[in-house]
Amino acid sequence: MSKILVIEDENMIQKFLREISEEKIVTESNIKTKLLQYDDIILNTGSYEVFKNEEKIELTTKEYQILKLFMTNLNIVFSKNDLLEKIWTYDFTGDDQVIYTHIKNIRKKLGDNVIKNVRGIGYKI
Numbered sequence: 857m858s859k860i861l862v863i864e865d866e867n868m869i870q871k872f873l874r875e876i877s878e879e880k881i882v883t884e885s886n887i888k889t890k891l892l893q894y895d896d897i898i899l900n901t902g903s904y905e906v907f908k909n910e911e912k913i914e915l916t917t918k919e920y921q922i923l924k925l926f927m928t929n930l931n932i933v934f935s936k937n938d939l940l941e942k943i944w945t946y947d948f949t950g951d952d953q954v955i956y957t958h959i960k961n962i963r964k965k966l967g968d969n970v971i972k973n974v975r976g977i978g979y980k981i
Contacts, residue, residue, distance in 0.1 A: 892927040894981055897966060899927055908966055918943060919962050926971065926981040935978035 889902030898907045904920060906913045915923065921943045925934065934942070936955045959971055959979060971979050 892924070894927050894930070894970075897923075897927075897970065899924055906966075913965050915962070915965065916958075918958050919965075922958055923962060923966075926979070930981055933974045933978045933980045938978065 889900060892899040892901065896909050899920075900906070901924070906915055906920065906923065922939065925939070925942055926932075936952045939955050940952065963971055971981060973979055
């Protein structure tokens with residue numbers, strides 16, 4: 857079952873991050889960090905990091921933005937146009953294949969079953 861885990865307690869966030877990373881984490885008390893979880897993927901909105909099975913995964917800025925959009929809107933289907941409007945936020949004049957390329961790259965890094973294709977409509981988690 858898929859779920860979103862939102863943690864706003866700084867102590868719990870620090871404890872979790874220490875468990876999955878040996879790096880020291882420094883946060884300011886006025887910064888709210890949320891950890892979003894979908895299956896074995898965790899997205900940290902404060903540090904812009906993504907982990908799969910506790911291993912840090914490097915994503916480009918657009919890949920991160922697409923994944924975050926899906927993880928904050930579970931089971932919502934987004935068309936290519938929806939993604940262009942929400943992620944690029946300007947009049948995109950290029951080829952919409954850029955969406956397919958980013959989805960393909962996210963699947964390569966996180967697994968083929970993470971982002972699902974809803975045939976003829978769009979994509980969802």
